[in-house]
Amino acid sequence: MSPHASPDAGPSAASAALDKAEVSRRHPRRGSYPPVSSVPFTSPQRLAQAAEDATSGPGEEASATVLYLAYGSNLSAETFLGARGIRPLSQVNVSVPTLRLTFDLPGVPYLEPCFANVGFMKLPEVPKLPDPTTPPVLPPLDPSQPGYKWDGRLMGVVYEVTPEDWRTIMRTEGAGSSYKEIVVPCIPIKPRITVPEKPPFPDLPRPFLARTLCASYMPDSGDDDPRKRRWWYRLVTGRQRPNPGYAQASARYLKLLQDGAGEHELPESYQQYLASLQPYTMTQGRQTIGQIVFLGAWAPLLIFVFTMTNFLADETGRLPRWLAGAVSGMFNLMWMSYDAIFKPVFGDGERTESGDEEKVLLLANGTD
Template identity: 45%
Template sequence: MTTPTPTQRSAQACPSLRKLWKLLSSPSNCPNRPVKLPCTSTSRLTPTSTDEKTILYLAYGSNLSAETFKGNRGIRPLSAVNVHVPSLSLTFDLAGIPYIEPCFANTQYRTPPPPPASISSPDYHKDRWTKGLIGVVYEVTPEDYRTIIATEGGGASYHDVIVPCYALPKGGKIVDAAPSGAPFMAHTLLSPRDSDPASYQSTGNGGRVDGKGGITRPDPSYAQPSARYLKLITDGGEEHSLPAEYMAYLYIIRPYTITTRKQKVGKALFLAIWMPIVMAVMGLSKLFADEEGRVPAWLGGVMTLVFRGVWGSYDVVFKRVFGDGERTIYDDEDGGGGEEEKGTRWGFGGCVRLESNDEKKMGR
C-alpha cells in the first residue's frame, strides 16, 4: 500500500471514531441465523493464483461477526476459510472512547517474548495466547474491499498489509504452534505502534497522540474491550467454528464493566460533554467523505482535535476524579489488574458466568 502524503493523512478520519460511529449508528440488516458461506476453493488459495477479480481479506476482530460484516457494513463475501497467521498476534491496543468503548481489536507483528525473569508487567488474560493470530479470510469483490477500507477509517492509521495464512479446518480443537501445509497470501489491516517518540504529543497522564491523530496508551494491553464489542468477536468465532482452544482464550478476556458510582457519574458527564460533538463530527464525515471514505483536510483536522480532546480530558480530569474508564475496578485488585476474579462468557445463548479457575478452559 502506498504511504499517504501529509495532505492525505490529514484528510483521513480517526479509525476509532469510525468504529464508534458504526457501532452506535448503523442498523443491523443481518438475519438472526447467519448464512453459512462456502469454503474458499483450493485453487483460489494457491500461491500461484492470479485471480484479480476477487480479494482475500483477513478478518480478526468484530468483522468475524455477520452482524458487523454483513449487517452494518453491507459486505457480501463470496466464500471464507478459517486461518492461522503465525506472524501476527491479536491485540486490543487501538484506543476507543473511555467508559463506553475503551479499545478496539488490532493486530501486530509478533516479536519474541522476553525471558520470564524479565517480565514485570501484569499478567493480562488478553496476552496469554502465544500461537499467533486466528481469523477468517473472506473472498470479497474489489468494490466490497473498498467499502471495508472506508468503514475502517479510510486508511487513517491502518496499513493494508499482505501476510501468509495457513488454512484451518472448521471445528478443530487444538492449534499447532507451527502450522503445516502451504501458506497463501491475504490482505489485512494493521495499525502499527509508532516507535518514534518525536511523532507523539502528550495528552497528559501518560497518554500520547501519534502523528496520524491516533491515540497510544502508556500500556497497550491495559484497556479492556466493552462487553458488546467482545461479544461480536466471540459470536463471530462461534459462527465460523474457530478452534476450541482459541475460543477458550477469547472467552477468558474480561470486558470492561463500570462497578462504582463515581464511574457511573463520570460516564454520564463524559458522554453528555463529548458524545454530541463526536456524533456531529462523524455525521459530517459521512456527509463529506468521498467514495474511498476520505474526508476533506479541514474535517480530518477537526476529527483529530476531537479525539485528542476526548482522551486529554479523560487523562487529566475524568480518570483522576471519577475513576477508570478503560479497565474494570474490583475491590480485590490482583496482578492482572482485576481480570482474575470475575468475568462473563458471551455467546449465542446469552451470557454465562465463568469459573474462577478459568485457565482450565485453555488446558493450562
C-alpha cells in the same frame, strides 16, 4: 425521519425513530442477513492468485476481488453481514503465524474503551535448545487437529469481497484515520467436515497473502525524524495512549468476537482464549455519572465526524491525509480530557478498577 412517521410528528417522535434506526443498524434483527454457513469456501485457485494481488498497490488488485483478513468484530455475522451489509463471495478460516491479537486501539472511555488490533509476534530472545537425550514430542501443528494447543498466533477468517465491499469496510473501519492496510501471510485451517454440507478441503494447505487492517503505534525512541518528537505530530498521527494494552474491551464487543469465532468454528483452543478475556466493567456510581457527562460532551462531535467520513472518503474508502489527521487529533484530544479531568473525578473508564473482582462477578451474575 422514518418514512412511516406522520408529517406532523413532534421532535420526540423523530428522535425515537432515529434511535430505533440506530439500534436496528447496530443490532440488526436476526434473519435480516444470511448466516455465515451460507458463504462458500474460497477456492484453492483464488488463494494461489493472492500472491499476485499482493504485489499491486492499494486499490489496484490484479484480480477482480479482494482477500480481507477479519479478526475483530467483523468475525460476527451480526456486524459484518448485518450492520455493515457486506456480502462476501467466499471465506476460509486461517491462522496467522506473524500476528497476535491485541486490544490497544483506543475507543471511547466508559463505553467502548478499546477495540481489537494486531501486533507482530515476538521471537524469543534466547532460543531454547532441545535436550538431545530426550526424543522430541511434537504437538499437533494443525489447529484443526484434536489436542492442538494455542500458541498465541492470531486466528481469523479471510473473506473474499468485491472492491465495492472493500471500500465499505475501509469506510466503516475509520477510513484510514486509525487502521492502516497491511498484507500478511495466512495459513488455511481445515474446517470441521460434515457431509454433505461442506466440500472437501485440500490435505496440505499452502500459505497465501491477504490484506488486513492494523493500527500501529509510534515508537518512543530510535527514530531520527525530528518531527516525530514534536507533540503536534504525535497528536495527529494515529490514536496514541501512554500504556497500550491497558484498556479492556467492553462486554458487548468481546461477545461479537466470541460469537463470530463460534459461528466460523475457529479452533476450540482459540475460542477458549477469547472466552477467558475479562471485559471492562463499571463498579461505582461515579463511573456511570462520568459516562453520562463524557458522552454528553463528546458524542455530538463523534457522531458528526463519523457521519462526515462516509461522505468525504475517496473511491478507495480512505480519507484525505489532512482529514485523517484531524480525526486522529480529535480522538487524542478526547483522551487527553479523560486523563486530565474525567479519570481523576469519575474513576477509571478503560479498565475495571482493582479490588473490585467480587463486584464484577456479582454484576456478571445479575445480582446486586
